Amino acid sequence: MRFLDDRQPAHDLTYDDVFMVPRRSSVSSRYDVDLSTADGTGTTLPLVVANMTAIAGKRMAETVARRGGLVVIPQDIPLPVVTDVIAAVKQRHLILDTPIVLSPDQTVAEALALMPKRAHRAAVVVAEGRPLGVVTAEDCAEVDRFAQVGAVMSSPLVAVPSDVDPRTAFDALDRARAPLAVGVDGDGRLVGVLTRAGALRATVYQPAVDADGGLRIAAAIGVNGDVGAKAATLLEAGVDCLVVDTAHGHQDRMIDALGAVRALDPQVPVAAGNVVDADGTTALIEAGADIVKVGVGPGAMCTTRMMTGVGRPQFSAVLDCAARARELGAHVWADGGVRHPRDVALALAAGASSVMIGSWFAGTHESPGDLEHDSEGRAYKVSFGMASARAVANRTSTESAFDRARKGLYEEGISSSRMYLDPVRPGVEDLIDQISAGVRSACTYAGAHTLAEFQDRAVVGLQSAAGYHEGRPLATSW
DSSP, X not given: OEXXXXXXXXXXXXXXXXXXXXXXXXXXOGGGOBOOOXXXXXXSSSEEEOOOTTTOSHHHHHHHHHTTXXXXXXXXXXXXXXXXXXXXXXXXXXXXXXXXXXOTTSBHHHHHHHGGGSTTOEEEEEETTEEEEEEETTTTTTSOTTSBHHHHOBOSOOEEETTOOHHHHHHHHHHHTOSEXXXXXXXXXXXXXXXXXXXXXXXXXXXXXXXXXXXXXXXXEOSSXXXXXXXXXXXXXTOSEEEEEOSOOSSHHHHHHHHHHHTTOOSSOEEEEEEOSHHHHHHHHHHTOSEEEEOSSOSTTBOHHHHHOOOXXXXXXXXXXXXXXXXXXXXXXXXXXXXXXXXXXXXXXXXOSEEEEOGGGTXXXXXXXXXXXOTTOOEEEEEOOTTSHHHHHHHTTTSOHHHHHHHTTOOOBOSOEEEEOOSSSOSHHHHHHHHHHHHHHHHHHHTOSBHHHHHHHOEEEEOOHHHHHHTSOOSSOO
């Protein structure tokens, strides 16, 4: 990346402060762009879901990995639960989505409670492992909540083999005008479900898979306690990337933690952070990090900058840290501060191998929280920062009441925020489509077939607040 007219900025920059200039391009289509990363994580899409309890869970992990990205399971989750999540995600189908399963005698109320857990918003009615029908939210409308789903399910089914070609499945759904198909094995037992959008996505995205063909997943540990033992447990469970995470990464405890992890000789990438400058980046790489997480305070749930004055505008932080990491043969993830696809593209242009996203994905069907509705009927999920009083309370649940109360005096994050689901894009895959389209298009403007070419060819200029405002679309006329 270079600055337009080679003018170096006089101050640090956020994503809003910069724009990219189009270059002569031989890339004829977005689909000619390869978004695979080179940081050793095996991802085919440069997106990492942040290790936040309200966002990163089993459903999110399998869905994002199926589209090529990576989810980091939070360090606050008990290790036995994390190992179960890793095992479950590894077993998920690479094309078919995991279904919500009901027996014929379960009620409509139970169906309505479970369907929001999946973006396809449907459940499969099953008897002895074999699908009988599909029940959707529309089927349950104006139906007695105690009615059995066997009486309201839609049938006949659109059934396809579990190894079906996505185009074939799409055509079958289109002919039947059905909301989704059920994938079955040779004995007719349910394996998964596939929507028309899912079939299309299976032809656009390449899943992030390990050497055994299982979906990839990452997990985080903190810098306190027996770091080596925790890391060993996660490595034994088959985690594909280990993230050593703390708000202030450039500290002695982080260096010690990385030493404990490196003593295990992990055969997977080790990420660590967070830092915002070249010195911090150097310290973590020299201590054993393959990937450095960059960002202090840009997240939507984070109050660190307002509380402490500590942090750095994210574009400049990524640019500085990525340059140093490149010199040392390592990589960086840009962690936080993205609100639009353009921000992801700019972070990648600045040198990030992937971009971590948190709150943006909180308001989706796949995030762990329950779906709530406000007084106007709008759907939302509750999100919170990982340094908030709520997160600290969860993290210290095994400590004494006195110690918990004392730690609860200080917080640097929002404890409860409503993240509304976009009615047009309610699932994380919808957002991935939007982000992927923007990043692919940015690459075509830069004349880049790969992310490496994109980082080499990107030309960035500085703009005023008025310049940024000029680029925003108008929902109504002026």
